Amino acid sequence: MALVARVRALLLPGSRLRGATLGRAANGGGAGARRALSHRVLVEADPAAGVAVVKFRNPPVNSLSLEMLTELGICLEKLENDKTVRGIVLTADRPGIFSAGLDLTEMCGRNPAHYAEFWKAVQELWLRLYQSNMALGAAINGTCPAGGCLLSLTCDYRILADNPKYTIGLNETQLGIFAPFWFKDTMVNTIGHRATERALQLGLLFTPAEALQVGLVDQVVPEDQVQSTALSVMSQWLAIPDHARQLTKTMMRKATVDQLLKHREADIQNFVSFISRDSIQKVLQVYLQKLRKKNH
Numbered sequence: 252m253a254l255v256a257r258v259r260a261l262l263l264p265g266s267r268l269r270g271a272t273l274g275r276a277a278n279g280g281g282a283g284a285r286r287a288l289s290h291r292v293l294v295e296a297d298p299a300a301g302v303a304v305v306k307f308r309n310p311p312v313n314s315l316s317l318e319m320l321t322e323l324g325i326c327l328e329k330l331e332n333d334k335t336v337r338g339i340v341l342t343a344d345r346p347g348i349f350s351a352g353l354d355l356t357e358m359c360g361r362n363p364a365h366y367a368e369f370w371k372a373v374q375e376l377w378l379r380l381y382q383s384n385m386a387l388g389a390a391i392n393g394t395c396p397a398g399g400c401l402l403s404l405t406c407d408y409r410i411l412a413d414n415p416k417y418t419i420g421l422n423e424t425q426l427g428i429f430a431p432f433w434f435k436d437t438m439v440n441t442i443g444h445r446a447t448e449r450a451l452q453l454g455l456l457f458t459p460a461e462a463l464q465v466g467l468v469d470q471v472v473p474e475d476q477v478q479s480t481a482l483s484v485m486s487q488w489l490a491i492p493d494h495a496r497q498l499t500k501t502m503m504r505k506a507t508v509d510q511l512l513k514h515r516e517a518d519i520q521n522f523v524s525f526i527s528r529d530s531i532q533k534v535l536q537v538y539l540q541k542l543r544k545k546n547h
């Protein structure tokens with residue numbers, strides 16, 4: 252289903268999104284700051300600074316469900332059309348978990364049509380973020396595996412909280428699945444081929460010190476300074492004339508984007524047939540059960 256159709260579906264009677272305010276809603280924060288609410292995404296915009304902070308709040312772990320992907324996509328589209336916003340900082344509403352990655356329940360026990368719809372939504376969000384004309388920063392205030400790491404890698408820079416409990420990486424192989432080519436390319440573009448090959452094959456989750464060393468993040472700062480640092484780094488990016496920064500970003504990312512655009516349909520079909528395999532369903536179910544057992 253296309254983004255517009257998914258939004259309509261979300262707005263049908265009975266949907267949890269119905270009645271939610273997706274536009275700018277109320278004053279909040281400092282002078283001129285504006286807040287907008289949807290269920291799973293909170294936006295704090297500061298028009299004077301030209302920056303919006305987009306906060307994930309999809310408890311318990313900020314997983315990227317179909318609804319979360321859709322709300323995030325709507326929110327980013329609105330911000331892209333807002334002339335007062337030139338930069339976006341992505342972060343979690345609460346410290347602890349930036350995002351647990353793609354929602355595993357969307358990839359388990361569903362039908363092929365659902366897998367195709369879900370994967371299309373993952374592609375759409377990646378394309379929106381990776382091609383964004385905005386300057387994007389990630390204020391990573393919690394653990395950041397797999398799809399969470401991918402979100403941060405679409406940004407122009409990453410600031411990670413200095414907490415050894417927080418790890419970051421594309422750990423798909425540890426689940427018995429693997430990162431598709433465009434996840435891989437996004438990481439290669441950040442840390443290079445050899446470091447990516449090692450990280451992906453071993454499904455490494457890096458501590459803050461390791462992530463800094465390998466170049467997966469640009470700065471590690473005390474936990475209470477993650478957002479303020481991300482905002483002050485943003486002012487450096489916004490000091491560059493937009494057109495010059497945007498043309499450079501497009502030049503750097505075009506080949507990677509074009510690969511997915513060229514193989515988009517095949518990538519969906521490959522995902523659907525891979526994820527539908529009995530053996531893959533089994534490993535995902537075992538992984539989910541292990542996560543759930545901890546709590547019961």
Ligand SMILES: CCCCC/C=C\C/C=C\CC/C=C/CC(=O)SCCNC(=O)CCNC(=O)[C@H](O)C(C)(C)COP(=O)(O)OP(=O)(O)OC[C@H]1O[C@@H](n2cnc3c(N)ncnc32)[C@H](O)[C@@H]1OP(=O)(O)O
Binds near residue numbers: 312314355525
């Ligand atoms: C041949 C051609 C092939 C072409 C191939 C194409 C594609 C390739 C194929 C597939 C690629 C698919 C890509 C996937 C990328 C991903 O993002 S997969 C998700 C990876 N994520 C993780 O591994 C993280 C798992 N979670 C955790 O490690 C922990 O939850 C946490 C984040 C560290 C938090 O720990 P904490 O102790 O605070 O919380 P709990 O573990 O107790 O969790 C609470 C609650 O939430 C549930 N949950 C956790 N993570 C997820 C998730 N990602 N999705 C859904 N649900 C999740 C957990 O089960 C608990 O539930 P409850 O017990 O019922 O409350």
